[in-house]
Amino acid sequence: MPRPDPALVAESLALVQAQAAARWEIAAITQASVRAEVAAFAGWYSSADISSWVARLAKMTRASQRQTASSTSAFGLRLLRLVSGRQASRGRVDVDRLWGGVPLESVYARLADDYRFLRATEPLSDDQVLERVVQRAGAQTDQALTLAMRAQWQADAERSPVVSLYRRVIHPEVATEASARDGEAPPLPCGLCVVVADRVYKVAELLPVHTFCRCTVAPIVGAAGGSGDPGLSLNQADLERIYALGGGTSAAVLAKVRVAVREHGELGPVLRSAADEFRGPDQVKAAATR
Numbered sequence: 247m248p249r250p251d252p253a254l255v256a257e258s259l260a261l262v263q264a265q266a267a268a269r270w271e272i273a274a275i276t277q278a279s280v281r282a283e284v285a286a287f288a289g290w291y292s293s294a295d296i297s298s299w300v301a302r303l304a305k306m307t308r309a310s311q312r313q314t315a316s317s318t319s320a321f322g323l324r325l326l327r328l329v330s331g332r333q334a335s336r337g338r339v340d341v342d343r344l345w346g347g348v349p350l351e352s353v354y355a356r357l358a359d360d361y362r363f364l365r366a367t368e369p370l371s372d373d374q375v376l377e378r379v380v381q382r383a384g385a386q387t388d389q390a391l392t393l394a395m396r397a398q399w400q401a402d403a404e405r406s407p408v409v410s411l412y413r414r415v416i417h418p419e420v421a422t423e424a425s426a427r428d429g430e431a432p433p434l435p436c437g438l439c440v441v442v443a444d445r446v447y448k449v450a451e452l453l454p455v456h457t458f459c460r461c462t463v464a465p466i467v468g469a470a471g472g473s474g475d476p477g478l479s480l481n482q483a484d485l486e487r488i489y490a491l492g493g494g495t496s497a498a499v500l501a502k503v504r505v506a507v508r509e510h511g512e513l514g515p516v517l518r519s520a521a522d523e524f525r526g527p528d529q530v531k532a533a534a535t536r
């Protein structure tokens with residue numbers, strides 16, 4: 247099968263790296279703001295305080311979801327044009343509908359439930375409880391932004407007349423907030439995604455993601471693995487680097503990881519280690535109507 251032109255691969259690499267960097271900058275700033283708001287909150291037992299607090303958190307996150315969608319679209323459309331030679335039309339997704347229709351205010355309100363539950367049931371200090379809640383707030387915020395990326399990519403790809411497949415692009419080069427702060431090399435990201443890096447998805451399918459997923463996406467024109475599939479070359483180069491870093495060990499460890507795609511009731515398709523279990527749409531409906 248003809249391989250992609252090296253110039254196409256190089257330009258695609260520049261675009262997906264720019265997209266990943268923009269996405270992670272927005273994510274780092276938003277997570278830091280949300281964490282700070284949560285760490286400073288003291289109205290855990292006041293429903294009036296909770297409503298104004300979750301409204302602030304949701305407003306911040308929605309603004310960042312819109313930014314994430316816009317930057318995903320800006321880079322995604324350039325990549326689509328590069329690979330397909332065709333212009334795709336633009337239009338930003340409605341970020342209010344991303345969390346399975348659950349408003350972000352309700353998502354963040356779960357933090358207050360968590361706080362009170364942990365205070366009542368766990369032998370933890372106030373600081374320890376707060377730390378757990380802050381961590382969860384960061385994860386929720388990250389998920390909200392990933393959902394914006396995923397939905398915007400899909401909306402743009404569906405408008406392209408020639409793209410019917412795509413693949414995830416893994417990003418070992420992206421530092422986490424912690425690794426950047428400690429001056430460390432970026433960790434190997436998205437272990438689950440490394441395992442499924444060879445999967446190809448139809449444009450009508452949503453990308454399976456997970457909390458703190460660092461992946462972006464690349465369109466495929468024509469056959470997977472052919473001249474219109476630069477993402478395969480990008481992933482192969484990174485996988486070789488990842489395996490070289492850990493010698494035979496990481497390859498052996500990764501070969502043992504079994505990854506499953508589960509349909510999460512609110513988040514859509516989610517990657518999990520095959521051992522983990524999940525609430526499906528039926529369980530979520532049942533819980534909501536209890």
Ligand SMILES: [Zn+2]
Nearest residue numbers: 436439459461
């Ligand atoms: Zn990932």
